[in-house]
Amino acid sequence: MTGTLDAPAEELELQSSDLGVHTGLTGFGDAWLAGTAEGRLRYTERDGFLFVSAVVPPSVRYAEAVRALYIELFALTKRAGYPTICRLWHYLGDINGPTVDGLEVYRDFCVGRALAFEEVPAAMPPASAVGSAHEGVTVCLLATRTGRLTTIENPTQVPAYRYPAEHGPKPPSFSRAGYLDRPEGGMLFLSGTASITGHRTAHPGDLDGQLDVTFSTIASVVHGRNLARHGIRAHYGLGDFDRVTAYVRHAADLAAVDAACRVAFGTRTVVRLHRANLCRSELLVEVEGVIS
Template sequence: MTGSLGVALEELDLPSADLGVHTGLAGFGDAWLTGRSEGRLRYAEEGGFLFVSAVVPPSVRYAEAVRALYAELFALTKRVGYPTICRLWHYIGRINGTTADGLETYRDFCVGRALAFEEVGATMPAASAVGSAHEGVSVCLLATRAGALTAIENPLQVPAYRYPGQHGPKSPSFSRATYLRQDAGGTLFLSGTASILGHETAHPGDLAGQLATTFGNVEAVVHERNLARHGVDAGFGLADFDRVTAYVRHADDLAAVEASCRAAFGAGTAVRLLRADLCRSDLLVEVEGVIT
């Protein structure tokens, strides 16, 4: 690594492979986990950024274990001097399955994450949560020493942390994007974005409709008018993304999603595709990305 955020994010990108063979997390290990270990937390520092990885072992329920892990993550970032958490990634085994209490695994995970954020009152960063063929919950975190972080919401969507109770006992704890302003410039981290309008899934079962709505949501988040509402003096379009990752529920849809992403984002954006289950069983595709 050279210490630049751009290089760091290149190394953070998951390779173009099915999460079912877990190459995504193997890629993280190859790039980052040559640093230190503290209990179950493994972390590396470079160029003012901290990357941490940890795993919650397989269980019949996850809320309390996820809450405890988040407490450890918050304590570590504070102790080693990286107080600003920019981005989180989560890989959840049986994400649409059910726990011993009959709660969907993702919703059970959201309970633990929400409790942790309630305890510390931290800004909710950009985040993604997708399925993994491996059991348990893997969490990856990117934090920084310095800079002003602004949480960005989408005018077309209810903030995830304000979802009504039909989506689970605790709402998902993340912002639609975060904008990090540092002396060297700004970086926008786009959360996993899907075909949701308000708080409901749009176009269930319709891949083309979900792709169009997803791209519309991305545009709404990064547009100059929306960023200005959040006090950010910047504005972007789809072509400004350095890289995007699309998570696709059905392998048969990979080619169509890739073609649509390349047409929407343009030749200047690196596009990666992964087959993964998503946080709602009626979602077919989710897109995340970075603008540096």
């Protein structure tokens, strides 16, 4: 299945329906569409999970509005009794374009997100941030009432929250993956993963090279050796993913990315593709997924 991320309703329904596959939240997407509104936050609860969404309207800059929204999200999860945020998704209009101050929209967004984590210190959960044809910033959050989330980094990459200043005034605030340990069984949430080695883009302009690095990086993140470094007793390979979503910058590359993903992840994994701009202008593809 392919599509373009062109409206918040489509994006939110996409992610909530995806979650139904992995968490047993049958009909979760429909429940969200009929969920509770609290100010600008919309949310629904199901089987120990809380799914929240909100939109920051189009603006000439976003840092302060994103910071304020994150503070609202933190407060809601605490008030509602879902203390563990296990996944975040972000959809940014004109993600690679400039704000009125000349700062790239994605980097401006990262400033606001980082300020929120500084104000309310918390573990940085796995996350994705991709472009949308819709203006503004849409944020989706998944939190859980039970279970413990262990955030996971990758030995081949600098932690995103430690990126040097060449990547923006504030580094991105997320972990490479997160393992949710709960009585019903463990779940691994993979952040949006792209062709980045250390903190720099590998193979700019080379789709095949970027796919190779992306798949290798994902394998490294979920391998038992890496998980053991984080105190997690589990071991996974690419074929263990229930579902992956690939975001592809150029529509002409969709078929090639689809074919590569199906070879890399195998027949067990459901593969979805969407045409979307990415957080670095030189990145051509980004992949996220869940193992349950």
